[in-house]
Amino acid sequence: MKTKKIICVIGSGAGAGPIIYELSKAGHKVIVLEKGPWLRTEDYSKDEIAMTRRDVVTPKLNNEPQVIEFQKLNGDWEGKPNNEGGQNFWNGSVVGGSSNFMSGYFHRMKPNDFKLLSTYGPINKSNVVDWPINYEDLEPYYDKVEKEIGVSGKIIKHRFQEPRSSNDFPYPPLAENYVSELLDKSANNIGFELMPIPRAILSKAKDKRNACYYSNFCGSYACNSNAKGSSRAALINKALETGNVELLSLSKVFHLETNGKGKIVKAHYHSADGIDRFIVADIFVVAAQAIETSRLLLLSKNKEFPNGLANNNSQVGKNLIFSAGGVGGGIIDYNEFSEQDAKKLNMSGVFVNRSLHQFYEIEKDNNSKIKGGIIDFLFEHANPIGKSIRNKWNNDDTILYGEEYQKKLLHYFTKQRKLKFEIFIDWQPNDNCFVSLDPKIKDKWGDSVARLRLAANTHDLEIGEILAKKGKAILKELGCKDIYSNISSYPPPNLQAGGCRFGTNPKTSVLDINCKAHDVENLYITDGSFMPTGGSVTYTWTIYANSFRVAEYLINTL
Amino acid sequence: MQNDQRRNFIKTMIIGGISLQLPFVFSCNSSNLNIVQINIEDKYYQIDTLLLKEIADILFPKTSISPSASELKADIYYLWNLNDTNLKARKRHYLASNLSRIDNYCKENYKNSFIKLSKTKKESAIKEISLETWGENYLSSLLTIIIEAMFANQIYGSNPENIGRNWLNFKGGYPQPTINNRYPEILNINHVQNEN
Numbered sequence: 001m002k003t004k005k006i007i008c009v010i011g012s013g014a015g016a017g018p019i020i021y022e023l024s025k026a027g028h029k030v031i032v033l034e035k036g037p038w039l040r041t042e043d044y045s046k047d048e049i050a051m052t053r054r055d056v057v058t059p060k061l062n063n064e065p066q067v068i069e070f071q072k073l074n075g076d077w078e079g080k081p082n083n084e085g086g087q088n089f090w091n092g093s094v095v096g097g098s099s100n101f102m103s104g105y106f107h108r109m110k111p112n113d114f115k116l117l118s119t120y121g122p123i124n125k126s127n128v129v130d131w132p133i134n135y136e137d138l139e140p141y142y143d144k145v146e147k148e149i150g151v152s153g154k155i156i157k158h159r160f161q162e163p164r165s166s167n168d169f170p171y172p173p174l175a176e177n178y179v180s181e182l183l184d185k186s187a188n189n190i191g192f193e194l195m196p197i198p199r200a201i202l203s204k205a206k207d208k209r210n211a212c213y214y215s216n217f218c219g220s221y222a223c224n225s226n227a228k229g230s231s232r233a234a235l236i237n238k239a240l241e242t243g244n245v246e247l248l249s250l251s252k253v254f255h256l257e258t259n260g261k262g263k264i265v266k267a268h269y270h271s272a273d274g275i276d277r278f279i280v281a282d283i284f285v286v287a288a289q290a291i292e293t294s295r296l297l298l299l300s301k302n303k304e305f306p307n308g309l310a311n312n313n314s315q316v317g318k319n320l321i322f323s324a325g326g327v328g329g330g331i332i333d334y335n336e337f338s339e340q341d342a343k344k345l346n347m348s349g350v351f352v353n354r355s356l357h358q359f360y361e362i363e364k365d366n367n368s369k370i371k372g373g374i375i376d377f378l379f380e381h382a383n384p385i386g387k388s389i390r391n392k393w394n395n396d397d398t399i400l401y402g403e404e405y406q407k408k409l410l411h412y413f414t415k416q417r418k419l420k421f422e423i424f425i426d427w428q429p430n431d432n433c434f435v436s437l438d439p440k441i442k443d444k445w446g447d448s449v450a451r452l453r454l455a456a457n458t459h460d461l462e463i464g465e466i467l468a469k470k471g472k473a474i475l476k477e478l479g480c481k482d483i484y485s486n487i488s489s490y491p492p493p494n495l496q497a498g499g500c501r502f503g504t505n506p507k508t509s510v511l512d513i514n515c516k517a518h519d520v521e522n523l524y525i526t527d528g529s530f531m532p533t534g535g536s537v538t539y540t541w542t543i544y545a546n547s548f549r550v551a552e553y554l555i556n557t558l
Numbered sequence: 559m560q561n562d563q564r565r566n567f568i569k570t571m572i573i574g575g576i577s578l579q580l581p582f583v584f585s586c587n588s589s590n591l592n593i594v595q596i597n598i599e600d601k602y603y604q605i606d607t608l609l610l611k612e613i614a615d616i617l618f619p620k621t622s623i624s625p626s627a628s629e630l631k632a633d634i635y636y637l638w639n640l641n642d643t644n645l646k647a648r649k650r651h652y653l654a655s656n657l658s659r660i661d662n663y664c665k666e667n668y669k670n671s672f673i674k675l676s677k678t679k680k681e682s683a684i685k686e687i688s689l690e691t692w693g694e695n696y697l698s699s700l701l702t703i704i705i706e707a708m709f710a711n712q713i714y715g716s717n718p719e720n721i722g723r724n725w726l727n728f729k730g731g732y733p734q735p736t737i738n739n740r741y742p743e744i745l746n747i748n749h750v751q752n753e754n
Contacts, residue, residue, distance in 0.1 A: 037748035043739050046731025049710050050741040054644065062646065083646075217731035224733055240751075247751055272748070348729070384728050388705040392698065399688050399698050401617040406624040413726040 004028055005558050008267050008281035010253045010296070011035075013097020014543045015287030015527030017231030017239075021148075022551035024244040028558065031246045031279050032236075033269050035288070036093030038249035041233065044100075044222035048385050051221050057101065058090035063444040066090075066291070067451040079451055081441050089291055089452065089493040095249055096222075096232025097289065098494060102540055103219030104200035104228050105376055106151055107424075108142050108162045109535035109542050110360065111135035112371070116426065116533050120371050123459050126428035127319055129532050132504050132513045139165060141545035141552075146170055146198075149229035149544055150206050153198030153353075160360045171203045174212055174351050178344035179332070179419060183354045183377055186477035192470065194354040197376055200229035200540070209233060214349030216382045251277075254447050256284060256300040256309055256523070263521040264309075270445050283554065287527035287547070290320060294435040294499035294529065295450040297510075310500070310517035315510045317435035320452070321498035321534050322491035324460040325373060325423035328471045329380065330480025332417045345417060352378045352419070359470055360536065362463070372463060373425030373536030375471045380418035387412065419480060421471040423464055423487070425536045428457035433491075435499050456489035464488075497528030497539050515550045526550050596640045596654055599647050603654040605640065607633055609661055609672055616684045617697060618704045625721045627704045635707035635716040636700070644742050653703075656696040663687055713740050 005028045009016050012034040024030045036057070050056045061083035068086045069077040082088055092098030112119045114131040122128065143165050145151065152171035155164070173196055187194045201212050201223075210225035218228065226233040239245045250272035257266040257278070266278040286293050294317040300309035308316050334342035354377040362372040380387065391408055394400045400408065427433075432455035437448040464487035475483050503509025506518035515530050517523040526547040528539045535542070592608040614627035614636070627633070640650050664672040664683050672680060687693030707714075708722030711734050717723065723730060739747065 038750070039744075039747055040749055043744065043747050043749075045733045045735040045739055047711060047735035047740060049706060049714060050735060050739075050744050053706060054741050056741060056744055060644070213732075215731045221731070249748055249750070382731070384709045384723070384726070385705055388709070389702055392701050392705070399694050399701070401684075401688070401697065401701055402619060403621045403624075405701075406618070406621055409726060410623055413728060 003558075005283060006031065006281040007283045007285060007554075008033065008279045009285045009287065010267060011097060011287035011289065011293075011527065012095050012231060012236060012247070013092065013287060013289060013527065014099040014231050014540050015289075015525075015529075015547050016097070016285065017099070017235035018148075018544060018547035018551050019285050019287070019524075019526055019554070020231075020245060021235040021239040022548065023554060024239040024242040026555045027244065029244055029246070030239070031281060032248065033251040033253050033267060033279065034095050034097075034247065034249045035252040036095065036097075036249065038095040038247065039222070041222065041224060041226055044224060046215060046217040046221055046224075048383050051101075052383060053385060057092050057094050058088065059093055061088060061090075064090070064449065065441060065443070066449055067438040067441050069451065069453040071455070077453060079438060081438075081449075087490070087493055089450075089496065091289060091494045091496075095247065096230045096236060099230040099540065100222045100228075100232060101220050102200070102228070102230070102494075102538075103378075104540075105378075105538055106153075106198045106200045106541045107355070107374065107535075107537035108545075109135070109138075109537060110160055110162050112361075113426075113533065113535035114138075116371060120369065123428055123457070125430055126457055126459065127430055128426075128428060129501075129503070129508075131532055132502060132509075135162065138542070138545050138549065139163065141548040142541065144548050145541055145544045148548070149200055149234045150202045150209070150227075151198050151200055151229070151541075152203040154196045156195055158193060158195060158357060160357045169198060171206075174199055174201060174203050174353065175214065176353055177347055177350045177379070178341065179379070180352055180354055182478055183352070183474065187356070187474050190473055190477050192356060192358055192474060194356055194377070194474075197353040197355045199351070199353065202227040202229070207238070216349040219381060220383070252445070253288075253296060254299055254445065256286075256296065258300075258302060258304050258309065258520070260304055261521075262304070262519060264523055283522050283524065283558070285524045285526055285550075286529075287525070289527055290496040290499045290529045291435050291450050291452065293525060293527055294320070295437065295448075297500070298435070298437045299447060305519070310510050310519045310523060312519050313507050313510075315501065315508065317499050318431075319429035319498045319501055319532065320433045320435055320454075320496065321427040321429050321531065322454075323495035323534060323536075323538060324425045324427035324456065324464065324491075325536075326464050326468060326485060326487035327420060327422050328468050328475070328483070328485030329418050329420035330472075330475040330478075330483035332419055332478070333481055334415050334417075336479055348382060356470060356474070359467055362466060370463070371426060371536070373423060373467050375467055376422045376424070377471075377474075378420055378422065380420055384413070419475060419478070421475070423467045423471065423485075424538065425460060425463045425467065426533055427491070428459055429498060429533065430455060430457050454491050456491070458489075461487055461489055495538055497531040497534050497543075500525050500529035501532045502530040503532065514553045515546070524550055524554070594637060596637070598640065598650045598654060601651070603640070605637065605654065605657060606661070606673075607637070610636060610657055612673065612680065613657070613660060613684065614700060614704055616681055617701050618708075624725050627707070629718075630704065630707050630722045631716040631718060632704040632707040635710065635714065636703050638715060639703060642742070644745065652696075653699060656692070656699075659692070659696070660684075660687060663693075711735050711740065713737055
């Protein structure tokens with residue numbers, strides 16, 4: 001190494017972890033500024049009250065609201081702060097970020113996802129573009145994630161299997177529920193083929209992390225064996241052992257100060273003791289999750305960058321994307337099965353882990369193809385409070401209470417189980433999905449909050465409906481009752497990306513091919529903000545992989 | 559509320575039977591120990607815990623298959639919610655003010671307070687109220703609190719001996735919270751580097 005550099009990393013989730021880990025391992029000094037508190041594995045429990053019913057790992061919206069725009073009948077957009085109701089786009093403001101609470105359904109993007117425009121052509125009112133890199137450029141880092149974060153699964157070759165440099169996953173598949181076997185049979189009966197879902201969950205111990213203990217409370221909860229590949233458990237804990245990391249929690253960065261020559265010199269932050277402080281560093285890496293990353297850049301406007309840092313071409317915050325799609329499900333009635341099979345279906349903790357890739361592309365009548373998506377199958381989350389609340393309504397939408405409600409609950413909890421599917425398709429980036437700063441609403445520190453316009457493209461709904469039919473067909477063949485689906489234009493708050501696209505043209509992108517801001521000498525962005533499109537998968541694996549890619553670039557160039 | 563009235567509440571705070579079960583500081587009315595006084599943003603509410611229990615037990619009664627809301631100590635859990643300053647004040651005001659609205663409805667439509675109605679009339683009143691928009695919203699909120707109380711770990715003061723989980727054969731996940739990392743204590747956890 002030539003000289004030891006100081007790297008300031010803002011955020012500590014999946015986009016930050018690889019930078020923290022790799023650069024500290026390479027001998028650089030890494031200072032991490034995380035807005036949330038530092039909770040360790042032993043601080044978490046399977047407490048539904050704390051983890052899902054209260055704002056424990058996200059800020060109180062009265063302190064840190066976001067403004068959500070909605071379109072009025074006359075076409076105008078009007079904003080409403082979400083502390084007055086509406087979706088909450090905060091996810092995991094703690095050390096390790098929302099990777100602590102992911103379910104760890106891990107899918108790579110497929111080669112064509114890097115060139116959607118050139119493969120499938122333009123889509124009306126969509127800003128779809130090709131990525132400036134190919135799948136082959138990212139593949140070594142997908143592979144690295146499998147080994148460093150720990151991905152379990154089994155490769156079964158199929159038409160849309162991504163090319164791989166390793167034969168199979170480094171960790172064998174997690175234990176499965178009997179329903180996985182039934183799903184496979186049902187899919188085969190109607191000409192479909194399901195694939196095992198890779199999971200960022202260790203099926204065997206790795207380093208100081210233990211294997212999955214099948215707690216039955218995975219998504220929305222932190223892992224108590226560290227089997228889940230959160231940024232904290234898989235990377236930050238190891239990075240701390242290098243002695244090169246300084247981790248400052250409860251440290252909210254609100255301004256990146258430049259020197260008038262296109263270089264950041266200080267990150268100013270609100271500290272835990274209420275005093276505003278700053279960090280001086282050579283390189284600044286922002287990974288605060290897509291919405292807050294764009295917000296920080298917009299908040300950092302100065303004479304040099306009057307529209308916000310790295311925003312001289314007005315691209316920051318634009319083309320925000322989410323995982324489009326929807327959900328569906330059906331009821332497995334234990335009365336339709338033998339007592340022994342019902343017991344197996346009722347077994348908690350073990351996973352479903354099945355996915356349908358077959359409609360990743362959809363044939364149109366004229367022999368052309370359009371991009372489809374994938375479907376993941378899973379059981380309804382075990383959270384009993386959530387289940388019970390969803391059941392407190394009659395079919396006519398009046399409230400159900402008393403003994404009839406109790407009977408319904410008893411049946412719901414003991415005589416059946418809900419099998420669900422989640423549809424993932426591309427969210428078309430568009431001119432009406434972006435982050436800006438609200439001109440009036442401030443957070444508890446007096447900083448302007450993010451204002452979100454979140455319009456979806458009707459194309460996404462059409463594709464979602466096509467896939468929903470496939471998911472429902474499998475559940476029908478399996479014998480499920482009360483089968484439903486819900487394709488929505490609402491963005492899932494936990495699956496956000498874009499806002500600071502990478503690309504080769506500074507006029508249409510914020511970041512260059514290495515995720516360095518075009519306009520700023522020492523600013524890198526490594527959360528999902530860089531993604532021009534998202535593929536029809538959850539983003540975390542790609543965010544991890546790209547962050548490892550940028551980390552390698554930084555190590556080679558510093 | 560006048561200062562002398564407030565003092566009257568405060569001096570009797572350890573008398574009431576319910577007071578021994580509440581995990582927070584509050585006050586009772588010396589003339590009616592079922593009345594608990596809750597302060598939300600300097601606005602004082604007198605919560606009739608008997609009224610609360612009876613309404614909750616209509617929403618979630620003792621039956622051959624299930625414990626009742628009062629057996630689940632949903633009333634204790636409700637009062638804890640009212641007193642939880644981490645919850646949105648708007649929600650706490652809503653929960654505190656709408657309980658008496660049910661009583662007012664009965665006085666207006668049944669010419670008697672809810673508590674004094676026959677069991678049949680109480681059930682009729684709740685049914686009627688559930689069909690009003692405000693009533694459905696409030697009863698839905700109350701039912702949600704009963705549900706939370708039913709499945710919460712016992713350290714939250716409800717669900718004694720896991721009776722709320724056991725009747726549905728729900729086992730819960732491991733590890734369960736302790737008094738050190740339950741809500742709201744978990745909000746105060748923040749490690750610093752090299753703290754040992």
